[in-house]
Amino acid sequence: MNNAILMSAGADIDIMVHGLFSYEVFGQTCWITTTHVCVLIVMILLIGFFIAANRKIKHAKETPDAFQNVVELIVEMLDKMVKGVMGVNSVKFANYISTIFIFILMSNISGIFGLRPPTADYGVTFALGVMTFCLIQFNKFKHQHVSGVLKGLCDPWPIWAPINIISEIAVPISLSLRLFANILSGTIIMALVYGLLGWIATFWPSALHVYFDLFSGAIQTYVFCMLTMTYINQAIDSE
Amino acid sequence: MNISGNDLILACSAIGAGLAVIAGIGPGVGQGIAAGYAANAVGRNPGAKSDITSTMLLGQAVAETTGLYGLLVAILLLFVKPLTW
Numbered sequence: 001m002n003n004a005i006l007m008s009a010g011a012d013i014d015i016m017v018h019g020l021f022s023y024e025v026f027g028q029t030c031w032i033t034t035t036h037v038c039v040l041i042v043m044i045l046l047i048g049f050f051i052a053a054n055r056k057i058k059h060a061k062e063t064p065d066a067f068q069n070v071v072e073l074i075v076e077m078l079d080k081m082v083k084g085v086m087g088v089n090s091v092k093f094a095n096y097i098s099t100i101f102i103f104i105l106m107s108n109i110s111g112i113f114g115l116r117p118p119t120a121d122y123g124v125t126f127a128l129g130v131m132t133f134c135l136i137q138f139n140k141f142k143h144q145h146v147s148g149v150l151k152g153l154c155d156p157w158p159i160w161a162p163i164n165i166i167s168e169i170a171v172p173i174s175l176s177l178r179l180f181a182n183i184l185s186g187t188i189i190m191a192l193v194y195g196l197l198g199w200i201a202t203f204w205p206s207a208l209h210v211y212f213d214l215f216s217g218a219i220q221t222y223v224f225c226m227l228t229m230t231y232i233n234q235a236i237d238s239e
Numbered sequence: 240m241n242i243s244g245n246d247l248i249l250a251c252s253a254i255g256a257g258l259a260v261i262a263g264i265g266p267g268v269g270q271g272i273a274a275g276y277a278a279n280a281v282g283r284n285p286g287a288k289s290d291i292t293s294t295m296l297l298g299q300a301v302a303e304t305t306g307l308y309g310l311l312v313a314i315l316l317l318f319v320k321p322l323t324w
Contacts, residue, residue: 015318016318174304177304177307177308177311178300178301178304178307181308181310181311182303184314185307185310188314219296219300220300222293222296223296223297223300223301227301
């Protein structure tokens with residue numbers, strides 16, 4: 001940590017990812033970090049919720065009770081969102097988009113519950129970006145075939161191919177960096193408020209939490225899923 | 240007072256981090272313009288408010304990216320310190 005900030009702070013400012021224990025793989029030292037633990041907590045919570053929802057929907061009743069109502073509301077909302085962007089292609093991708101939507105949303109707002117948000121680690125968001133990239137390229141090759149992809153790469157003239165390749169590679173990087181930097185900046189600002197102000201920071205930082213964790217997290221989740229859907233849609237029908 | 244090369248690099252990194260965050264000006268102006276036009280559009284067509292809001296938020300979030308790159312450079316300079324040895 002930076003000494004200058006630490007000296008002026010009453011409490012410890014902690015924004016970094018910490019290693020918990022290390023292990024050796026092929027001569028490389030790998031670390032299990034706090035991010036892994038936070039992702040695991042989010043995953044366990046989500047999987048528990050999903051199993052409960054699955055059981056509930058399997059024994060769905062004509063007149064839904066509270067939990068069934070909530071599950072149906074969430075699924076309908078996500079389906080509507082995917083359908084609004086992808087139209088007829090939405091059937092195949094609704095599951096994937098809904099899954100990453102719920103995962104990213106829960107990761108982003110886990111800062112409220114005292115975790116370090118897993119999406120404030122570039123490893124997590126880069127994995128999400130790479131998944132989007134693979135989906136885009138797979139659908140491009142599937143629906144436009146090799147000739148179409150090559151034609152798209154040499155768009156005005158073949159001499160533009162390197163620039164087009166760079167713009168293809170820039171998609172996952174900009175997607176993941178946007179999510180990462182937004183959540184990280186929120187985490188840093190909250191850590192600074194708590195660390196620098198000490199006892200003054202009682203009660204009123206909750207308003208900051210609402211903005212940086214809830215609002216910003218929800219917006220960035222929406223943007224990530226929206227852009228993923230737009231890119232996939234572009235790859236599917238670009239004729 | 241003697242300043243080692245490492246200290247000088249740290250000080251310059253701090254200045255560079257401050258300069259890098261100036262990148263926030265552009266997205267601020269851009270987001271303001273987007274919000275202004277969105278307000279204009281809602282005023283003309285209040286029925287399409289939800290569509291306009293979601294389009295505006297999407298555009299603003301994409302415009303924000305360049306500012307965030309500046310922020311990332313600042314964070315890297317301050318916390319990762321790539322130039323020191």
